[in-house]
Structures are given as C-alpha cells and as structure tokens.
Amino acid sequence: MEIIIANKSHAGYAQYICDTIAESAKVRGTGIAKRTPEYVITKMENGNAVIALDGEKFAGFCYIEAWGHGKFVANSGLIVHPDFRGSGLARQIKEAIFKHSREKYPDAKVFGITTGPAVMKINSDLGYRPVTFSDLTDDPNFWKGCQTCRNYDILQRTEQKMCLCTGMLYDPAKEEKKKAAGAVKEEEKKMNPKAFTRLKSIKEHLFLKKDKKKDE
Ligand SMILES: CC(C)(COP(=O)(O)OP(=O)(O)OC[C@H]1O[C@@H](n2cnc3c(N)ncnc32)[C@H](O)[C@@H]1OP(=O)(O)O)[C@@H](O)C(=O)NCCC(=O)NCCS
Numbered sequence: 001m002e003i004i005i006a007n008k009s010h011a012g013y014a015q016y017i018c019d020t021i022a023e024s025a026k027v028r029g030t031g032i033a034k035r036t037p038e039y040v041i042t043k044m045e046n047g048n049a050v051i052a053l054d055g056e057k058f059a060g061f062c063y064i065e066a067w068g069h070g071k072f073v074a075n076s077g078l079i080v081h082p083d084f085r086g087s088g089l090a091r092q093i094k095e096a097i098f099k100h101s102r103e104k105y106p107d108a109k110v111f112g113i114t115t116g117p118a119v120m121k122i123n124s125d126l127g128y129r130p131v132t133f134s135d136l137t138d139d140p141n142f143w144k145g146c147q148t149c150r151n152y153d154i155l156q157r158t159e160q161k162m163c164l165c166t167g168m169l170y171d172p173a174k175e176e177k178k179k180a181a182g183a184v185k186e187e188e189k190k191m192n193p194k195a196f197t198r199l200k201s202i203k204e205h206l207f208l209k210k211d212k213k214k215d216e
Helices: 008-028 037-045 089-104 117-126 140-148 152-157 172-181 193-215
Strands: 002-005 049-054 057-067 072-080 109-114 129-131 166-170
Touching (some): 002 089, 008 057, 008 072, 037 049, 037 057, 049 089, 057 140, 072 089, 089 109, 089 117, 109 117, 117 166, 117 193, 140 152, 166 193
Antiparallel strands (some): 002 049
C-alpha cells in the first residue's frame, strides 16, 4: 500500500472518489457535504490531498482545506474504500494528512467536524480535543459546505452552535505548551470511543426527535 501526497497525475481517480464518498454516506444513512470531481482535482493539483493506492487500485483519500485566511485548516473528505476498511488505513491516511497540514500550515489550528466514532478516535489520538462550533472557523465558506448535508436544518435551527457532527480541534500553540510542561499524559489524551457513540446517540435523540415532532 502506498500513501502519498496526491498530484495532478491522480486526477483520473476524482470521480471514483466522489462516488465512493456519496455511496458510503448513503449506506451509513448520515449527512455529508457533497464533493465534486473538479474540487477534488484542484486539491490534488495544489498538493493538498493524500491518496492511498494498492497498485493502481484506489484505497483511500483525504484533503486539506484552509479557512479564515489560513488561521484554520480542516482535514476533510476522509474516505477508505470498503475493500480496505478495518485494517488501520484511515488512521495512516489521517496521520499523513495531519503531518502534511502541520508542515504546510505550521501556525494554523487543525480541525474537523464528524459524526464518525472511528474518526473521533483517530483525531483524539492525534491530539485534537472536542470543542464547540464557536471555537472553529467562522469562515462562511466552510459552513456553506454543510448546506448539502441532509442535517443542515439542525445547524440552521441552532444558529450554527451545534449539530449532529462533533467539532474537534488541534491547537498547536496550546498543545506545544502542554507538551513542554509534560501536562498531557498519553492515557489522558485517549478518549473512549464508547463516549463518542453515546454522544452521537444523545444528539440524534435530541435533534431528530424534535424533527419528528415538527413533522407531526
Ligand atoms: C470511517 C472510515 C474512514 C474508517 O476507515 P478504516 O480504515 O476502516 O479505519 P481504521 O481501520 O484505520 O480504524 C481507525 C480506528 O477507529 C476504530 N473504529 C473503526 N470503526 C469504528 C466504529 N464504528 N466505532 C468505533 N471505533 C471504530 C478502529 O478500531 C481503529 O482504532 P484502533 O486503531 O485504536 O484499533 C471508513 O469506514 C470510511 O471511509 N467510512 C465512510 C466515510 C466516512 O465515514 N468518512 C468519515 C467522514 S468524517
């Protein structure tokens, strides 16, 4: 398996990547921001994406987005092809894109929003902390991405304060300081994935129950 920074020679995979993302969201029954092949190709051309290939076969992908004039970067669009799941590939891709983000944008805060327990676990192992949406970028273009998600009405209803996704943030200044002070014990950093699953079901209960009532 090869995990590399994508470039324009990988443009031929863009449509397949978008289809795999859309198909997986359908299977999971969750909301997701839609991506176009043209957008994915731009990420490849700008050296802002990581692709995993098994020979010629597409295995996984993730890309970087810069927001708020480079104050924030998001690692988005993580996808592992169903044939390659469950063997640690998402973790390797996230580690690669995180390292690349830190090298390319050393002063930026790195964040993501997700409903996926696997992603929350990987993020927390990388040093991300769960935060409220107000700690994330207020760049309207980032939040515009949520308009294509089927849960967008929740985000609107809460005036962008919360949604089914959990926001997670790596703040380099804070983490470096803590590291220097030896304040973060490895075990403290790791969060129990069961807690994430519970958080997700509480949110679904709160938000989606309200939706049902509204429909009645
Ligand atoms: C989510 C996804 C990327 C995971 O890919 P993967 O290669 O199977 O994940 P990994 O094997 O690297 O697993 C990463 C960690 O998450 C854990 N994990 C995996 N699925 C999990 C789940 N449903 N609940 C809790 N933890 C889970 C794994 O045990 C592993 O932890 P460990 O390394 O401590 O054992 C993949 O299933 C996928 O592409 N799904 C569809 C798209 C998607 O959901 N993208 C994320 C959008 S934010």
